[in-house]
Amino acid sequence: MDLYEDPDTxxxxxxxxxxxxxxEDVHIDWNGDQITIGAxxxxxxxxxxxxxxRTVGRFRRTLTTPRGIKEEDIKASLKNGLLALxxxxxxxxxxxxxxxx
Numbered sequence: 001m002d003l004y005e006d007p008d009t010x011x012x013x014x015x016x017x018x019x020x021x022x023x024e025d026v027h028i029d030w031n032g033d034q035i036t037i038g039a040x041x042x043x044x045x046x047x048x049x050x051x052x053x054r055t056v057g058r059f060r061r062t063l064t065t066p067r068g069i070k071e072e073d074i075k076a077s078l079k080n081g082l083l084a085l086x087x088x089x090x091x092x093x094x095x096x097x098x099x100x101x
Contacts, residue, residue, distance in 0.1 A: 001014060001015065001016045001017070001061065002014065002015040003063070009088070010088060010089045010091075011086050011087060011088045011089065012065060012066060012069070012086075012087040012089065013084070013085065013086055013087070014063065014083075014084070014085040014087075015082055015083070015084055015085075016037060016061065016082070016083040016085070017081060017082060017083075018039060018059075018078065018081055018082070018083050019081035020041070020054075020081065021039055021041065021078070021081070022078075023078045025039050025040070025041075026038070026039045026078060026083060027039065028076055028085070030071060030074060032071070033064060033065060033067070034062050034063065034064050034065065035062070035063050035065055035074075035085065035087070036060065036061070036062045036063075037059075037060070037061050037062075037063075037083065037085075038058070038059060038060040038061075039058075039059045040057070040058050040059070041054075041055055041056050041057060041058075041059065042056065043056050044056065065087055066089065068089050068090040068092075069087045069088070069089060069090070070088045070089065070090050073088040074086065074087050074088070
């Protein structure tokens, strides 16, 4: 997985390798401060194989995201086995002083 911030677009981006999976096989859940990516890679018939190194079973990865992600603008795409997530950040919050009357 690659995780990086792009200051030009004010986004947090993640690239995760998921070879052989279709978008229907991948689940992405967001709970406000974490994003979880999961999938199940089905068992396959390996009888007669001399070497079998491809992964099977459940995959799950949870990332804690920085504060201020704009939930409604999160985007995900899966192309050529690469899941790309884009998590746009809201503009920085400005401290406002409240005067006591």
